Amino acid sequence: MARNRKILRRFSWVVMASLLLTGCSTQIPVLQPQGPVAQQEFGLIEWSFFLMLIVAIVVFILFGVFIYRYRNTPNNKAPYEPDMEGSRKLEFIWTLIPVVIVLLIAVPTVRTTYALQAPPSTAKTDPLVINVTSAAWKWVFQYPKSGLETVNYLVIPANEPVQFNLTSVGPMNTFWIPSLGGMEFNMPNVTLGLWLQADHPGIYLGRSANFSGVGFEHMSFTVKALSIPQFNTWVSAVKKTAPALSSAENNQILYTHGLSPKLTFSSYPSTTATGTAGMSGM
Amino acid sequence: MLPRYFYNFSTFMSMFPHNYLIYGADVSIVGATALIIFVLTYFKKWKWLWDNWITTVDHKRIGIMYILAAFAMFFRGGTDGLLMRTQLALPNLHFLSAQHYDEIFTTHGTIMILFMAMPMLIGLINVAVPLQIGARDVAFPYLNAISFWTFFFGAMLFNISFVFGGSPDAGWTSYAPLSELQFDPGPGENYYLLGLQLAGIGTIATGVNFLVTILKMRAPGMTLMKMPQFTWATLITSIIIIFAFPVLTVALALLTIDRLAGAHFFTIAAGGMPMMWVNLFWIWGHPEVYIVILPAFGILSDVISTFSGKKIFGYTAMVVSLAAIAALSFTVWVHHFFTMGAGAAVNSFFGVSTMLIAIPTGVKIFNWLFTMYRGRIRFTTPMLWALAFIPTFVVGGMTGVMLAVAPADYQYHNSYFLVSHFHYVLIGGTVFGAFAGIYYWWPKMFGHKLNERLGRWHVGTFVLFFNMTFFPMYIVGLMGMTRRMYTYPSGLGWTALNLIETIGAFGQGASMMIMAVNIVRSIKFGERDVTGDIWDGRTLEWSTTSPAAEYNFSVLPQVTSVDEWWEEKKRGVVRPDHATFKPIHMPNNSGWPFLIGLSFFIAGFGLVFNWWLSAIVGALGIITFLFLRSFDYNTDHYIPVDEVKRVEAAAGR
Known part of the structure; x- marks a missing residue:
């Protein structure tokens, strides 16, 4: 059973891949998960795609056969029953089959929804927490444990679940790193959590997926996953070499509308980001 | 301080002047208006226009005006789409600036849903439903005219935004706090709020009107379960409208109060809740997409049954599934924002409730297929649209189920995968269905057919280029491209697919030109419908003349079966x-609806710019005209028997 399912899944993957143009196959991050969260989501994508494909194939075949066989030509010998009103039996069948398919999709959906909400089983009791604030139009990443802050780029340790706390000081955005997993909203006055993990060191692309104004397109950021020793080295290097972030600079980053290059700070002011919403720098 | 790191975004944008496009549009608007005024004056048609169209309360004429307006909006929204596709044809283009692009995707979405899809279907409902139920008009003909003129002036108010003051630029979803004054100070967003509010008045009235019409005005003998499928779809759509649209009214009103009077319903500061806008918007927004799909389902049921020469397969199941879809449509709105942290239980509920919609929809698809089973299929243009609908809608529907898988939606949300999905269901469903209806009822509206050969070219090219435009979007979505990006970098593998999409979009534009040529050409050369039943139809609209007389039926029909006209022909x-x-x-024509709509427009335009004088003048106009109307006792007349005899004899009956 499990083996069959695996074969079927592989089949659906082949179909999906064959739909794609050649040469692009290395650049479909959603279909090439680089971490356990993206992996679980990809599993559901494959499974639901495969089941839907079966339905589509059945419909397409019936569709093709019927319009050919029952076309209105003088010599068509196929039966013609203009007063046929329906069939309880057939209608029961095609009510029941979608019910079964919905169940087959709903059960893993609910299970994964709950699984992804909870901290992963591999999470440390004291996981790396990163506070992610979207401003117009930049990403601010604060590392509370080490007290450092980066703008428009993110560095994380590989092979370790990282907890992101998402909020916004302006319009809503979403925090999306498709290689590592799905997105979650950054909303003002609210903090939402998201767990992500990179399986390997590497560089991934992140982006906001929710329109937030004229600079929205530029709300992308790079995610560098480093091995744990390299990550620790990076943290101490930042603490030593990067400047501290003053309160005035902090306000400018958060409340002045504009773009920003990548920035690095060894510390950030202790005021909370969302408490000063009135300070729009319009 | 960090000034060296920042550069002013507006200077950045001003490097790419975009005003020549706006100027071009301004010139063409002024030119077209001048041309229309000239033609009307030169041919002395002002009185004709006023007497026959502007003051009409005839459901058939109101329906035609809805459809005309919808076509105009289709070309406006389509042009927006082509501008967007031009901008995205290649990476890093500067054909449009970010601001201009943002305005255009906002107007594209808003216009296509509210000022194209809805009026196109409401137009067809107006044309066909009273005829299908054997009625002489709708229950409230005067209200019907109010509906049309509030819609029309709402659409005009929305459309003049790019001429005066700039268009809305926060997306058709207009999420707060982006749409609040703090982040969006111009008048554009006010146009959105007031234009939709004004059109919404008309839509709610339409919902009430058709609910009452269908419940109270059916021909003798037509029980509910003997109504044609399109009439059923309209009845259920009316119920959805009545429940869903007031939510939009409230949401728009609250955001308007925020923006005009400084309240804080959805702001970040002072305890506002931006997410409440999202909830209200989608509590209306999800039923809204069923408001535009169910009438299309109804058209398809009638068209497939007619051109298969066969009764609809499983009439009762078709009705029950319409009702089930309508009920479920109110229980799924959170699936538009699974990623807003509602929690596992909420996401599970809304994910599964969304999947449930696949069940009644699947029943409908199979019943349509089996309506063709053991039938005799005539491949007319309306039938070709219906046939194009089935596979296209299945692709849209199956990706819809995929989107309902909440954890997977974390990867699809706001990506081009989603953009592709809703174009597959809205074009593959609503637009194909509406086109099926347009070609189907064209002879009933105008007395002649559209050309079948050009019609086939229209279907074939449109379906081809539609898939060329939207199928690649599924893939770029999985590649990480998100909606509403005004440009994109190279090197991500998106370029080739985007270029294909752009070529497809222009192909669709060309395909629509075939339809335009067809419409113009058929005025002169189209096959005349002398019998009133040019398709060998099944329902009552085909029993009367084409176009139907003012009074629809000289004698109200007696109904004994679902396919009444088919059975009568057999007997x-x-x-x-x-x-x-x-x-x-019959009801008298009335100029009040037009004047009331105009007053609403003046009031709305004033509110957009906080010009209180204009707002007050408009409001006084509304009150005055409502007052005068209530003392207008000359509201109806009798068509004498001789007149009916003369009209019927002229039609050879």
Whole structure:
């Protein structure tokens, strides 16, 4: 059973891949998960795609056969029953089959929804927490444990679940790193959590997926996953070499509308980001 | 301080002047208006326009005006789409600036849903439903005219935004706090709020009107379960409208109060809740997409049954599934924002409730397929649209189920995968269905057919280029491209697919030109419908003349079965005896709806710019005209028997 399912899944993957143009196959991050969260989501994508494909194939075949066989030509010998009103039996069948398919999709959906909400089983009791604030139009990443802050780029340790706390000081955005997993909203006055993990060191692309104004397109950021020793080295290097972030600079980053290059700070002011919403720098 | 790191975004944008496009549009608007005024004056058509169209309360004429307006909006929204596709054809283009692009995707979405899809379907409902139920007009003909003129002036108010002050730029979803004054100070967003509010008045009235019409005005003998499928779809759509649209009214009103009077319903500061806008918007927004799909389902049921020469398969199941979809449509709105942290239980509920919609929809698809089973399929243009609908809608529907898988949606949300999905269901469903209806009822509206050969070219090219435009979007979505990006970098593998999409979009534009040529050409050359039943139809609209007389039916039909006209033809048609004619009671034309709509427009335009004088003048106009109307006792007349005899005789009956 499990083996069959695996074969079927592989089949659906082949179909999906064959739909794609050649040469692009290395650049479909959603279909090439680089971490356990993206992996679980990809599993559901494959499974639901495969089941839907079966339905589509059945419909397409019936569709093709019927319009050919029952076309209105003088010599068509196929039966013609203009007063046929329906069939309880057939209608029961095609009510029941979608019910079964919905169940087959709903059960893993609910299970994964709950699984992804909870901290992963591999999470440390004291996981790396990163506070992610979207401003117009930049990403601010604060590392509370080490007290450092980066703008428009993110560095994380590989092979370790990282907890992101998402909020916004302006319009809503979403925090999306498709290689590592799905997105979650950054909303003002609210903090939402998201767990992500990179399986390997590497560089991934992140982006906001929710329109937030004229600079929205530029709300992308790079995610560098480093091995744990390299990550620790990076943290101490930042603490030593990067400047501290003053309160005035902090306000400018958060409340002045504009773009920003990548920035690095060894510390950030202790005021909370969302408490000063009135300070729009319009 | 960090000034060296920042550069002013507006200077950045001003490097790419975009005003020549706006100027071009301004010139063309002024030119077109001048041309229309000239033609009307030169041919002395002002009185004709006023007497026959502007003051009309005839559901058929109101329906035609809705459809005309919808076509105009289709070309406006389509042009927006082509501008967007031009901008995205290649990476890093600067054909449009970010601001201009943002305005255009906002107007594209808003216009296509609210000022194209809805009026196109409401137009077809107006044309066909009273005829299908054997009625002489709708229940409230005067209100019907109010509906049209509030919609029309709402659409105009929305459309003049790019001429005066700039268009809305926060997306058709207009999420707060982006749409609040703090982040969006110009008048554009006010146009959105007031234009939609004004059109929404008309839509709610339409919902009430058709609910009452269908419940109270059916021909004798037509029980609910003997109504044509399109009438059923309209009845259920009316119920959705009545429940869903007031939510939009409230949401728009609250955001308007925020923006005009400084309240804080959805702001970040002072305890506002931006997410409440999202909830209200989608509590209306999800039923809204069923408001535009169910009438299309109804058209398809009638078209497939007619051109398969066969009764609809599983009539009861079709009705029950319409009702089930309508009920479920109110229980799924959170699936538009699974990623807003509602929690596992909420996401599970809304994910599964969304999947449940696949069940009644699947029943409908299979019942359509089996309506063709053991039928005799005539591949007319309306039928070709219906046939194009089935596979296209299945692709849209299956990706819809995929989107309902909440954890997977974390990867699809706001990506081009989603953009592709809703174009597959809205174009593959609503637009294909509406086109099926347009080609199907065209002879009933105008007395002649559209050309079948050009029609086939229209279907074929449109379906081809539609898939070329939207199928690649599924893939770029999985590649990480998100909606509403005004440009994109190279090197991500998106370029080739985007270029294909752009070529497809222009192909669709060309395909629509075939339809335009067809419409113009058919005025002169189209096959005349002399019998009133050019398709060998099944339902009552085909029993009367094409176009139907003002009073629709000289004698109200007696109904005994679902496919009443089909059965009558089998028994041998008996035309009503002229001796049985009685004077027919009909409503009078009225100019008040137009004037009330105009007053709303003046008031709305004033509110957009906080010009209180204009707002007050408009409001006084509304009150005055409502007051005058309530003392207008000359509201109806009888068509004398001789007149009915003359009209029927002229039609050869």
